[in-house]
Amino acid sequence: MSIDHDDARRVAILARIRVDDEDLPALASEFNAILGFIEQLREVDVRDVEPMTSVTPMRLKRREDRIAGGGITKKVLANAPDAREGYFVVPKVVE
Protein backbone atom coordinates (compact mmCIF):
# COMPACT_ATOMS: atom_id res chain seq x y z
CA MET A 1 0.00 0.00 0.00
CA SER A 2 1.33 3.41 -0.93
CA ILE A 3 0.39 6.78 0.50
CA ASP A 4 0.19 9.77 -1.83
CA HIS A 5 -0.08 13.50 -1.13
CA ASP A 6 -3.83 13.40 -0.81
CA ASP A 7 -3.71 10.60 1.76
CA ALA A 8 -1.06 12.51 3.72
CA ARG A 9 -3.22 15.66 3.62
CA ARG A 10 -6.26 13.68 4.79
CA VAL A 11 -4.32 12.20 7.74
CA ALA A 12 -2.95 15.61 8.74
CA ILE A 13 -6.49 17.03 8.76
CA LEU A 14 -7.76 14.10 10.85
CA ALA A 15 -4.87 14.62 13.30
CA ARG A 16 -5.59 18.39 13.40
CA ILE A 17 -2.01 19.26 12.48
CA ARG A 18 -1.51 21.97 9.85
CA VAL A 19 0.91 20.80 7.14
CA ASP A 20 1.91 23.10 4.29
CA ASP A 21 1.34 21.76 0.79
CA GLU A 22 5.03 21.81 -0.05
CA ASP A 23 5.76 19.53 2.94
CA LEU A 24 3.28 16.85 1.89
CA PRO A 25 5.60 14.88 -0.46
CA ALA A 26 8.27 14.43 2.26
CA LEU A 27 5.59 13.47 4.77
CA ALA A 28 4.06 10.94 2.40
CA SER A 29 7.46 9.38 1.82
CA GLU A 30 8.11 9.05 5.58
CA PHE A 31 4.69 7.47 6.03
CA ASN A 32 5.52 5.00 3.30
CA ALA A 33 8.81 4.05 4.98
CA ILE A 34 7.07 3.47 8.32
CA LEU A 35 4.08 1.67 6.82
CA GLY A 36 6.43 -0.47 4.73
CA PHE A 37 8.12 -1.51 7.97
CA ILE A 38 4.76 -2.25 9.58
CA GLU A 39 3.77 -4.41 6.59
CA GLN A 40 5.89 -7.24 8.07
CA LEU A 41 2.98 -7.88 10.41
CA ARG A 42 1.05 -9.39 7.50
CA GLU A 43 3.38 -12.40 7.55
CA VAL A 44 2.01 -13.45 10.92
CA ASP A 45 -0.88 -15.87 10.99
CA VAL A 46 -3.32 -14.44 13.52
CA ARG A 47 -6.28 -16.69 12.84
CA ASP A 48 -8.10 -17.56 16.08
CA VAL A 49 -6.04 -15.07 18.08
CA GLU A 50 -7.92 -12.60 20.28
CA PRO A 51 -6.57 -9.04 20.14
CA MET A 52 -4.92 -8.08 23.42
CA THR A 53 -6.98 -5.75 25.59
CA SER A 54 -4.98 -5.86 28.82
CA VAL A 55 -1.36 -6.91 29.17
CA THR A 56 -1.78 -8.06 32.76
CA PRO A 57 -4.87 -10.09 33.52
CA MET A 58 -6.79 -7.83 35.84
CA ARG A 59 -10.35 -6.76 36.37
CA LEU A 60 -10.75 -3.01 36.44
CA LYS A 61 -11.66 -1.77 39.88
CA ARG A 62 -15.04 -0.28 40.57
CA ARG A 63 -15.79 2.54 42.90
CA GLU A 64 -18.87 4.15 44.33
CA ASP A 65 -20.41 6.62 41.86
CA ARG A 66 -20.08 9.79 43.83
CA ILE A 67 -18.29 13.10 43.51
CA ALA A 68 -14.80 12.84 44.95
CA GLY A 69 -13.48 16.35 44.46
CA GLY A 70 -14.15 19.65 42.75
CA GLY A 71 -14.52 23.31 43.56
CA ILE A 72 -11.02 24.03 42.24
CA THR A 73 -11.92 26.19 39.23
CA LYS A 74 -8.95 28.47 39.77
CA LYS A 75 -6.51 25.57 39.73
CA VAL A 76 -8.15 24.08 36.66
CA LEU A 77 -7.89 27.36 34.76
CA ALA A 78 -4.46 28.35 36.05
CA ASN A 79 -2.59 27.06 32.98
CA ALA A 80 -5.11 28.12 30.32
CA PRO A 81 -3.78 30.31 27.49
CA ASP A 82 -7.01 32.33 27.77
CA ALA A 83 -9.48 32.12 30.65
CA ARG A 84 -12.09 34.65 31.73
CA GLU A 85 -14.79 34.69 34.39
CA GLY A 86 -14.26 31.05 35.29
CA TYR A 87 -14.29 29.75 31.72
CA PHE A 88 -11.82 28.63 29.05
CA VAL A 89 -12.01 31.06 26.13
CA VAL A 90 -11.90 29.78 22.53
CA PRO A 91 -12.77 31.29 19.12
CA LYS A 92 -16.48 31.46 18.37
CA VAL A 93 -17.84 27.93 17.74
CA VAL A 94 -21.57 28.55 17.20
CA GLU A 95 -22.81 31.20 14.77
Added chain:
Amino acid sequence: MDGLNFLSISEARDRLRAGEITSMELTQACLAAAEEAEALNAVVHPTPDLALEQARAADARLAEGQAPAMCGIPVGIKDLFCTEGVPSQAASGILAGFKPAYESTVTSRLFEAGAVMTGKLNMDEFAMGSSTETSVYGSTVNPWKSDDTELTPGGSSGGSAAAVAADLCLGATGTDTGGSIRQPAAFTGITGMKPTYGRVSRWGIIAFASSLDQAGPMTKSVRDAAIMLEAMSGHDPKDSTSADIPVPDFEGMLTGEIRGKTVGIPKEYRMDGMPAAIDELWASGRSMLEDAGATLVDISLPHTKVALPAYYVVAPAEASSNLARYDGVRYGHRATLAQGDDITAMYEKTRAEGFGDEVKRRVMIGTYVLSAGFYDAYYNHARKVRALIKKDFEDVFADGIDAILTPATPSAAFPLGQKFDDPVQMYLNDVFTVTVNLAGLPGISVPAGLDPDGLPLGLQLIGKPWEEGELLDFALAIEDRAGFVAKPEKWW
Protein backbone atom coordinates in the same frame (compact mmCIF):
# COMPACT_ATOMS: atom_id res chain seq x y z
CA MET B 1 36.37 11.64 43.15
CA ASP B 2 35.58 12.34 46.76
CA GLY B 3 32.54 14.58 46.30
CA LEU B 4 29.42 13.36 48.09
CA ASN B 5 27.57 13.38 44.75
CA PHE B 6 29.64 10.34 43.76
CA LEU B 7 27.97 8.19 46.41
CA SER B 8 25.42 5.53 45.57
CA ILE B 9 21.99 5.68 47.22
CA SER B 10 22.79 2.80 49.58
CA GLU B 11 26.12 4.32 50.64
CA ALA B 12 24.55 7.73 51.19
CA ARG B 13 21.64 6.19 53.08
CA ASP B 14 24.02 4.41 55.46
CA ARG B 15 26.13 7.52 56.05
CA LEU B 16 23.07 9.73 56.52
CA ARG B 17 21.65 7.33 59.07
CA ALA B 18 24.99 7.12 60.85
CA GLY B 19 25.04 10.91 61.06
CA GLU B 20 28.34 11.11 59.15
CA ILE B 21 26.88 13.40 56.51
CA THR B 22 23.76 15.52 56.16
CA SER B 23 21.27 15.64 53.33
CA MET B 24 22.05 19.35 53.09
CA GLU B 25 25.73 18.62 52.31
CA LEU B 26 24.78 15.85 49.91
CA THR B 27 22.20 18.03 48.15
CA GLN B 28 24.59 20.96 47.85
CA ALA B 29 27.21 18.67 46.31
CA CYS B 30 24.69 17.52 43.70
CA LEU B 31 23.44 21.03 42.96
CA ALA B 32 27.02 22.24 42.49
CA ALA B 33 27.82 19.31 40.20
CA ALA B 34 24.70 20.03 38.15
CA GLU B 35 25.58 23.70 37.88
CA GLU B 36 28.99 22.79 36.46
CA ALA B 37 27.47 20.37 33.98
CA GLU B 38 25.54 22.73 31.74
CA ALA B 39 27.40 21.35 28.74
CA LEU B 40 25.59 18.04 29.23
CA ASN B 41 22.16 19.72 29.02
CA ALA B 42 20.78 16.99 31.29
CA VAL B 43 19.01 19.20 33.84
CA VAL B 44 16.48 21.44 32.09
CA HIS B 45 14.63 22.91 35.08
CA PRO B 46 16.85 23.00 38.17
CA THR B 47 14.95 23.26 41.47
CA PRO B 48 17.63 24.29 43.99
CA ASP B 49 15.28 26.13 46.38
CA LEU B 50 12.91 23.20 46.63
CA ALA B 51 15.87 20.82 47.00
CA LEU B 52 17.37 22.74 49.90
CA GLU B 53 13.99 22.97 51.63
CA GLN B 54 13.45 19.22 51.19
CA ALA B 55 17.01 18.50 52.39
CA ARG B 56 16.42 20.53 55.54
CA ALA B 57 13.21 18.59 56.24
CA ALA B 58 15.00 15.29 55.54
CA ASP B 59 17.79 16.12 57.97
CA ALA B 60 15.20 16.83 60.69
CA ARG B 61 13.54 13.51 59.96
CA LEU B 62 16.86 11.65 59.96
CA ALA B 63 17.72 13.17 63.32
CA GLU B 64 14.53 11.65 64.74
CA GLY B 65 15.61 8.21 63.50
CA GLN B 66 13.54 5.62 61.58
CA ALA B 67 13.72 7.57 58.31
CA PRO B 68 12.95 5.58 55.11
CA ALA B 69 15.83 4.56 52.83
CA MET B 70 15.24 7.39 50.33
CA CYS B 71 15.19 10.06 53.06
CA GLY B 72 17.57 12.86 52.17
CA ILE B 73 18.65 11.32 48.84
CA PRO B 74 18.92 13.82 45.94
CA VAL B 75 17.22 12.54 42.80
CA GLY B 76 16.47 13.96 39.37
CA ILE B 77 13.00 13.69 37.86
CA LYS B 78 12.32 13.15 34.18
CA ASP B 79 10.40 16.07 32.68
CA LEU B 80 7.54 13.65 31.90
CA PHE B 81 6.46 13.61 35.56
CA CYS B 82 4.05 16.31 36.72
CA THR B 83 5.58 18.11 39.66
CA GLU B 84 3.49 20.67 41.50
CA GLY B 85 4.41 24.26 40.66
CA VAL B 86 7.51 23.14 38.72
CA PRO B 87 7.62 23.21 34.89
CA SER B 88 6.62 19.82 33.47
CA GLN B 89 6.80 19.94 29.71
CA ALA B 90 7.58 16.45 28.45
CA ALA B 91 10.35 18.32 26.57
CA SER B 92 7.66 19.69 24.24
CA GLY B 93 6.95 23.18 23.02
CA ILE B 94 3.25 22.50 23.29
CA LEU B 95 3.52 22.40 27.09
CA ALA B 96 5.61 25.57 27.32
CA GLY B 97 4.91 27.30 30.60
CA PHE B 98 2.85 24.42 32.04
CA LYS B 99 3.14 24.17 35.81
CA PRO B 100 0.95 21.39 37.19
CA ALA B 101 -1.33 22.10 40.13
CA TYR B 102 -0.72 18.56 41.34
CA GLU B 103 2.05 16.06 42.02
CA SER B 104 2.41 12.72 40.19
CA THR B 105 1.95 9.65 42.37
CA VAL B 106 5.57 8.57 41.85
CA THR B 107 7.05 11.91 42.91
CA SER B 108 4.55 12.12 45.81
CA ARG B 109 5.74 8.72 47.00
CA LEU B 110 9.39 9.66 46.65
CA PHE B 111 8.83 12.92 48.53
CA GLU B 112 6.87 11.13 51.26
CA ALA B 113 9.88 8.85 51.63
CA GLY B 114 12.02 11.96 52.09
CA ALA B 115 13.69 12.13 48.68
CA VAL B 116 15.05 15.48 47.50
CA MET B 117 14.35 16.71 43.93
CA THR B 118 17.27 18.59 42.40
CA GLY B 119 15.60 19.30 39.05
CA LYS B 120 13.71 18.16 35.99
CA LEU B 121 15.65 16.16 33.44
CA ASN B 122 15.82 16.23 29.67
CA MET B 123 14.22 13.62 27.44
CA ASP B 124 12.92 13.07 23.92
CA GLU B 125 9.71 15.02 23.29
CA PHE B 126 6.80 13.07 24.82
CA ALA B 127 9.30 10.20 25.29
CA MET B 128 9.29 9.58 21.53
CA GLY B 129 12.87 8.94 20.51
CA SER B 130 16.04 7.02 21.29
CA SER B 131 18.60 9.83 21.42
CA THR B 132 17.12 12.82 23.35
CA GLU B 133 17.49 14.76 20.09
CA THR B 134 13.75 15.38 19.71
CA SER B 135 13.70 17.52 22.88
CA VAL B 136 12.55 21.13 22.64
CA TYR B 137 15.43 21.93 25.03
CA GLY B 138 18.03 20.54 22.61
CA SER B 139 19.97 17.28 22.90
CA THR B 140 21.51 15.93 26.06
CA VAL B 141 25.18 15.00 25.61
CA ASN B 142 26.46 11.67 26.89
CA PRO B 143 29.15 12.11 29.59
CA TRP B 144 30.98 9.30 27.79
CA LYS B 145 32.96 10.23 24.69
CA SER B 146 34.91 8.33 22.11
CA ASP B 147 37.67 10.52 20.74
CA ASP B 148 36.15 13.97 20.63
CA THR B 149 32.82 13.02 19.18
CA GLU B 150 29.76 14.02 21.18
CA LEU B 151 27.52 11.01 21.68
CA THR B 152 23.86 10.57 22.47
CA PRO B 153 23.01 9.34 25.97
CA GLY B 154 20.16 7.41 24.33
CA GLY B 155 16.53 8.10 24.96
CA SER B 156 13.97 8.84 25.77
CA SER B 157 15.24 9.05 29.39
CA GLY B 158 18.59 10.43 28.19
CA GLY B 159 18.71 13.33 30.64
CA SER B 160 18.11 10.94 33.54
CA ALA B 161 20.83 8.59 32.30
CA ALA B 162 23.38 11.36 31.74
CA ALA B 163 22.61 12.97 35.12
CA VAL B 164 23.16 9.71 37.02
CA ALA B 165 26.25 8.73 35.00
CA ALA B 166 27.79 12.18 35.58
CA ASP B 167 26.93 12.06 39.31
CA LEU B 168 24.63 15.10 39.20
CA CYS B 169 22.19 13.18 41.40
CA LEU B 170 22.24 9.79 43.12
CA GLY B 171 19.37 8.35 41.13
CA ALA B 172 16.68 9.46 38.70
CA THR B 173 13.24 8.50 37.56
CA GLY B 174 12.78 7.30 34.01
CA THR B 175 9.90 5.97 31.98
CA ASP B 176 10.00 3.13 29.49
CA THR B 177 7.52 2.59 26.66
CA GLY B 178 9.76 0.63 24.27
CA GLY B 179 13.17 0.73 25.94
CA SER B 180 13.41 4.34 27.17
CA ILE B 181 14.95 3.40 30.53
CA ARG B 182 17.06 0.41 29.50
CA GLN B 183 18.65 1.77 26.29
CA PRO B 184 19.93 5.04 27.84
CA ALA B 185 21.08 3.14 30.94
CA ALA B 186 23.13 0.87 28.67
CA PHE B 187 24.55 3.83 26.72
CA THR B 188 25.76 5.56 29.90
CA GLY B 189 26.98 2.66 32.03
CA ILE B 190 24.25 2.74 34.68
CA THR B 191 21.46 0.41 35.86
CA GLY B 192 17.94 0.98 34.56
CA MET B 193 14.86 -1.02 35.42
CA LYS B 194 11.41 -1.18 33.85
CA PRO B 195 9.08 -2.91 36.32
CA THR B 196 6.10 -5.11 35.48
CA TYR B 197 3.28 -3.11 33.88
CA GLY B 198 1.07 -2.00 36.77
CA ARG B 199 3.76 -2.08 39.47
CA VAL B 200 4.23 1.71 39.44
CA SER B 201 1.35 4.18 39.15
CA ARG B 202 1.15 6.14 35.90
CA TRP B 203 -0.97 8.89 37.46
CA GLY B 204 0.53 12.29 36.82
CA ILE B 205 3.01 10.96 34.26
CA ILE B 206 2.33 12.64 30.91
CA ALA B 207 0.99 9.78 28.80
CA PHE B 208 2.61 8.49 25.60
CA ALA B 209 1.24 4.96 25.05
CA SER B 210 -0.80 4.02 28.10
CA SER B 211 -0.73 0.24 27.66
CA LEU B 212 3.08 0.24 27.43
CA ASP B 213 4.30 3.13 29.62
CA GLN B 214 5.89 2.24 32.93
CA ALA B 215 8.12 4.29 35.22
CA GLY B 216 11.21 2.92 36.90
CA PRO B 217 14.49 3.76 38.62
CA MET B 218 17.79 4.70 36.95
CA THR B 219 20.64 4.23 39.40
CA LYS B 220 24.33 3.58 39.95
CA SER B 221 23.84 0.02 41.22
CA VAL B 222 21.42 -2.88 41.36
CA ARG B 223 20.97 -2.36 45.11
CA ASP B 224 20.00 1.25 44.46
CA ALA B 225 17.47 0.10 41.86
CA ALA B 226 15.90 -2.15 44.51
CA ILE B 227 15.72 0.70 47.03
CA MET B 228 14.30 3.25 44.61
CA LEU B 229 11.87 0.84 42.95
CA GLU B 230 10.34 0.01 46.32
CA ALA B 231 9.81 3.71 47.06
CA MET B 232 8.16 4.28 43.65
CA SER B 233 5.90 1.20 43.65
CA GLY B 234 2.47 0.40 44.95
CA HIS B 235 -1.23 0.41 44.23
CA ASP B 236 -2.83 3.74 43.40
CA PRO B 237 -6.60 4.14 43.15
CA LYS B 238 -5.99 6.98 40.69
CA ASP B 239 -4.46 4.60 38.11
CA SER B 240 -6.97 1.90 37.21
CA THR B 241 -4.21 -0.30 35.77
CA SER B 242 -2.03 -0.17 38.88
CA ALA B 243 -1.92 -3.57 40.55
CA ASP B 244 -3.44 -3.98 43.98
CA ILE B 245 -0.77 -6.34 45.28
CA PRO B 246 1.76 -5.88 48.06
CA VAL B 247 5.16 -4.35 47.31
CA PRO B 248 7.94 -6.66 48.51
CA ASP B 249 10.98 -5.43 50.42
CA PHE B 250 13.12 -5.52 47.28
CA GLU B 251 16.37 -4.60 48.99
CA GLY B 252 15.77 -7.02 51.84
CA MET B 253 15.21 -9.83 49.32
CA LEU B 254 18.37 -9.03 47.41
CA THR B 255 21.00 -11.78 47.70
CA GLY B 256 22.38 -12.29 44.19
CA GLU B 257 21.80 -15.98 44.79
CA ILE B 258 20.66 -17.68 41.57
CA ARG B 259 22.06 -21.18 42.05
CA GLY B 260 19.85 -23.82 40.46
CA LYS B 261 17.87 -21.31 38.45
CA THR B 262 17.40 -21.51 34.70
CA VAL B 263 18.16 -18.71 32.26
CA GLY B 264 16.91 -18.71 28.68
CA ILE B 265 19.03 -17.49 25.76
CA PRO B 266 16.66 -16.57 22.93
CA LYS B 267 18.08 -17.44 19.53
CA GLU B 268 16.00 -14.72 17.78
CA TYR B 269 18.05 -12.02 19.52
CA ARG B 270 21.12 -12.97 17.50
CA MET B 271 20.82 -10.34 14.78
CA ASP B 272 22.60 -10.19 11.45
CA GLY B 273 25.30 -7.55 11.45
CA MET B 274 25.41 -7.29 15.23
CA PRO B 275 28.77 -5.76 16.31
CA ALA B 276 31.24 -8.37 17.61
CA ALA B 277 31.50 -6.47 20.90
CA ILE B 278 27.79 -7.03 21.57
CA ASP B 279 28.11 -10.74 20.80
CA GLU B 280 31.12 -11.04 23.11
CA LEU B 281 29.32 -9.16 25.87
CA TRP B 282 26.38 -11.53 25.61
CA ALA B 283 28.73 -14.52 25.79
CA SER B 284 30.47 -13.12 28.86
CA GLY B 285 27.05 -12.56 30.47
CA ARG B 286 26.27 -16.22 29.94
CA SER B 287 29.54 -17.23 31.61
CA MET B 288 28.83 -14.94 34.57
CA LEU B 289 25.41 -16.50 35.15
CA GLU B 290 26.86 -20.01 34.82
CA ASP B 291 29.56 -19.07 37.28
CA ALA B 292 26.80 -17.99 39.67
CA GLY B 293 25.29 -21.47 39.43
CA ALA B 294 22.51 -20.92 36.92
CA THR B 295 21.75 -23.32 34.10
CA LEU B 296 21.59 -21.85 30.61
CA VAL B 297 19.09 -23.09 28.08
CA ASP B 298 18.62 -22.11 24.44
CA ILE B 299 15.08 -20.93 23.91
CA SER B 300 12.96 -19.58 21.09
CA LEU B 301 10.70 -16.54 21.16
CA PRO B 302 9.39 -16.96 17.62
CA HIS B 303 7.55 -13.64 17.24
CA THR B 304 10.50 -11.42 18.21
CA LYS B 305 10.99 -10.23 14.63
CA VAL B 306 7.53 -8.66 14.44
CA ALA B 307 7.66 -6.98 17.85
CA LEU B 308 8.96 -3.65 16.52
CA PRO B 309 6.41 -3.42 13.71
CA ALA B 310 3.62 -4.26 16.21
CA TYR B 311 4.97 -1.61 18.55
CA TYR B 312 4.98 0.98 15.76
CA VAL B 313 1.26 0.41 15.31
CA VAL B 314 0.17 0.15 18.95
CA ALA B 315 2.31 2.97 20.40
CA PRO B 316 1.46 5.63 17.77
CA ALA B 317 -2.22 4.64 17.92
CA GLU B 318 -2.30 5.22 21.66
CA ALA B 319 -0.19 8.36 21.30
CA SER B 320 -2.58 9.86 18.76
CA SER B 321 -5.40 9.45 21.29
CA ASN B 322 -3.41 10.62 24.31
CA LEU B 323 -1.98 13.67 22.54
CA ALA B 324 -5.39 14.78 21.26
CA ARG B 325 -5.68 16.70 24.52
CA TYR B 326 -3.07 19.25 23.39
CA ASP B 327 -5.39 21.64 21.63
CA GLY B 328 -4.38 25.05 22.95
CA VAL B 329 -7.43 25.33 25.21
CA ARG B 330 -6.57 24.14 28.71
CA TYR B 331 -2.80 24.42 29.07
CA GLY B 332 0.41 25.10 27.24
CA HIS B 333 0.92 26.78 23.91
CA ARG B 334 -1.79 28.38 21.76
CA ALA B 335 -0.97 29.70 18.30
CA THR B 336 -1.58 33.34 17.53
CA LEU B 337 -4.68 33.38 15.36
CA ALA B 338 -5.38 35.40 12.24
CA GLN B 339 -8.55 37.38 11.73
CA GLY B 340 -11.40 34.96 11.04
CA ASP B 341 -9.57 31.79 12.18
CA ASP B 342 -12.08 29.34 13.58
CA ILE B 343 -11.55 26.78 16.34
CA THR B 344 -10.30 24.11 13.91
CA ALA B 345 -7.66 26.53 12.63
CA MET B 346 -6.69 27.15 16.25
CA TYR B 347 -6.21 23.41 16.85
CA GLU B 348 -4.29 22.87 13.62
CA LYS B 349 -1.96 25.83 14.02
CA THR B 350 -1.37 25.20 17.72
CA ARG B 351 -0.44 21.58 17.14
CA ALA B 352 1.71 22.38 14.10
CA GLU B 353 3.68 24.93 16.13
CA GLY B 354 3.79 23.05 19.43
CA PHE B 355 4.75 19.52 18.35
CA GLY B 356 8.15 18.57 16.94
CA ASP B 357 8.56 16.52 13.77
CA GLU B 358 8.86 13.07 15.38
CA VAL B 359 5.78 13.64 17.54
CA LYS B 360 3.78 14.87 14.54
CA ARG B 361 4.90 11.84 12.57
CA ARG B 362 3.79 9.41 15.25
CA VAL B 363 0.49 11.16 15.93
CA MET B 364 -0.29 11.03 12.22
CA ILE B 365 0.76 7.37 11.85
CA GLY B 366 -1.46 6.60 14.84
CA THR B 367 -4.31 8.55 13.30
CA TYR B 368 -3.86 6.60 10.08
CA VAL B 369 -3.82 3.12 11.63
CA LEU B 370 -6.93 3.95 13.66
CA SER B 371 -8.84 5.53 10.76
CA ALA B 372 -11.90 3.97 9.16
CA GLY B 373 -10.90 1.22 6.77
CA PHE B 374 -7.49 0.59 8.36
CA TYR B 375 -8.40 -0.12 11.97
CA ASP B 376 -8.73 -3.87 11.47
CA ALA B 377 -5.88 -4.21 9.01
CA TYR B 378 -3.38 -2.40 11.23
CA TYR B 379 -4.50 -1.79 14.79
CA ASN B 380 -6.44 -4.98 15.50
CA HIS B 381 -3.88 -7.04 13.63
CA ALA B 382 -1.08 -5.55 15.76
CA ARG B 383 -3.01 -6.27 18.96
CA LYS B 384 -3.28 -9.91 17.90
CA VAL B 385 0.45 -10.08 17.17
CA ARG B 386 1.01 -8.53 20.58
CA ALA B 387 -0.98 -11.38 22.16
CA LEU B 388 1.32 -13.86 20.37
CA ILE B 389 4.45 -12.06 21.59
CA LYS B 390 3.19 -12.28 25.15
CA LYS B 391 2.40 -15.97 24.67
CA ASP B 392 5.99 -16.61 23.52
CA PHE B 393 7.17 -15.48 26.95
CA GLU B 394 4.42 -17.33 28.84
CA ASP B 395 5.42 -20.54 27.08
CA VAL B 396 9.10 -20.34 28.04
CA PHE B 397 8.29 -19.37 31.63
CA ALA B 398 5.88 -22.35 31.80
CA ASP B 399 8.77 -24.55 30.61
CA GLY B 400 10.78 -23.61 33.68
CA ILE B 401 12.75 -20.58 32.51
CA ASP B 402 13.27 -18.11 35.39
CA ALA B 403 14.84 -15.24 33.46
CA ILE B 404 16.03 -14.38 29.97
CA LEU B 405 19.41 -12.87 29.08
CA THR B 406 19.89 -10.63 26.02
CA PRO B 407 22.01 -7.65 25.02
CA ALA B 408 20.29 -4.38 26.00
CA THR B 409 21.03 -2.57 22.75
CA PRO B 410 22.28 -3.49 19.27
CA SER B 411 25.21 -1.04 19.56
CA ALA B 412 27.01 1.33 21.91
CA ALA B 413 26.06 5.03 22.05
CA PHE B 414 26.10 6.66 18.60
CA PRO B 415 27.13 10.21 17.66
CA LEU B 416 24.67 13.04 18.13
CA GLY B 417 23.36 14.32 14.83
CA GLN B 418 23.89 10.99 13.07
CA LYS B 419 21.78 10.99 9.92
CA PHE B 420 19.45 8.12 9.29
CA ASP B 421 17.95 7.19 5.93
CA ASP B 422 14.46 7.17 7.38
CA PRO B 423 12.76 7.21 10.81
CA VAL B 424 12.74 3.40 10.94
CA GLN B 425 16.56 3.30 11.34
CA MET B 426 16.26 5.07 14.67
CA TYR B 427 13.44 2.73 15.75
CA LEU B 428 15.81 -0.27 15.52
CA ASN B 429 17.48 0.86 18.77
CA ASP B 430 14.58 -0.72 20.64
CA VAL B 431 14.82 -4.09 18.95
CA PHE B 432 15.90 -5.96 22.13
CA THR B 433 13.80 -4.01 24.62
CA VAL B 434 10.42 -3.49 22.99
CA THR B 435 9.19 -7.08 23.41
CA VAL B 436 9.27 -6.58 27.18
CA ASN B 437 6.84 -3.64 27.01
CA LEU B 438 4.52 -5.46 24.64
CA ALA B 439 4.40 -8.39 27.10
CA GLY B 440 4.19 -6.17 30.20
CA LEU B 441 7.22 -7.87 31.79
CA PRO B 442 9.94 -6.51 34.08
CA GLY B 443 13.31 -5.88 32.45
CA ILE B 444 16.60 -4.48 33.67
CA SER B 445 19.74 -3.25 31.95
CA VAL B 446 23.00 -3.74 33.83
CA PRO B 447 26.34 -2.29 32.71
CA ALA B 448 28.60 -5.23 31.94
CA GLY B 449 31.52 -4.14 29.79
CA LEU B 450 33.16 -1.67 27.44
CA ASP B 451 33.36 -1.84 23.66
CA PRO B 452 36.69 -1.39 21.79
CA ASP B 453 36.14 2.39 21.82
CA GLY B 454 35.83 2.37 25.59
CA LEU B 455 32.07 2.94 25.60
CA PRO B 456 29.78 1.16 28.05
CA LEU B 457 27.54 -1.74 27.02
CA GLY B 458 24.62 -3.23 28.93
CA LEU B 459 23.09 -6.65 29.33
CA GLN B 460 19.35 -7.01 29.64
CA LEU B 461 17.61 -9.48 31.92
CA ILE B 462 13.90 -10.15 31.51
CA GLY B 463 11.86 -11.59 34.37
CA LYS B 464 8.47 -13.10 35.10
CA PRO B 465 5.55 -10.78 35.86
CA TRP B 466 5.71 -9.36 39.41
CA GLU B 467 9.03 -11.11 40.07
CA GLU B 468 11.17 -7.98 40.15
CA GLY B 469 12.80 -9.30 43.33
CA GLU B 470 14.06 -12.43 41.60
CA LEU B 471 15.09 -10.38 38.56
CA LEU B 472 17.20 -8.09 40.74
CA ASP B 473 19.06 -11.17 42.03
CA PHE B 474 20.01 -12.11 38.47
CA ALA B 475 21.09 -8.52 37.87
CA LEU B 476 23.20 -8.51 41.04
CA ALA B 477 24.85 -11.78 39.98
CA ILE B 478 25.90 -10.04 36.74
CA GLU B 479 26.94 -6.85 38.52
CA ASP B 480 29.10 -8.75 41.04
CA ARG B 481 30.91 -10.62 38.30
CA ALA B 482 31.15 -7.90 35.65
CA GLY B 483 32.92 -5.64 38.14
CA PHE B 484 31.92 -2.63 36.05
CA VAL B 485 33.52 0.38 37.76
CA ALA B 486 34.45 2.52 34.74
CA LYS B 487 33.36 6.15 34.83
CA PRO B 488 33.38 8.74 32.07
CA GLU B 489 36.34 11.08 32.20
CA LYS B 490 35.10 14.54 33.20
CA TRP B 491 35.26 16.97 30.25
CA TRP B 492 32.20 19.11 30.99
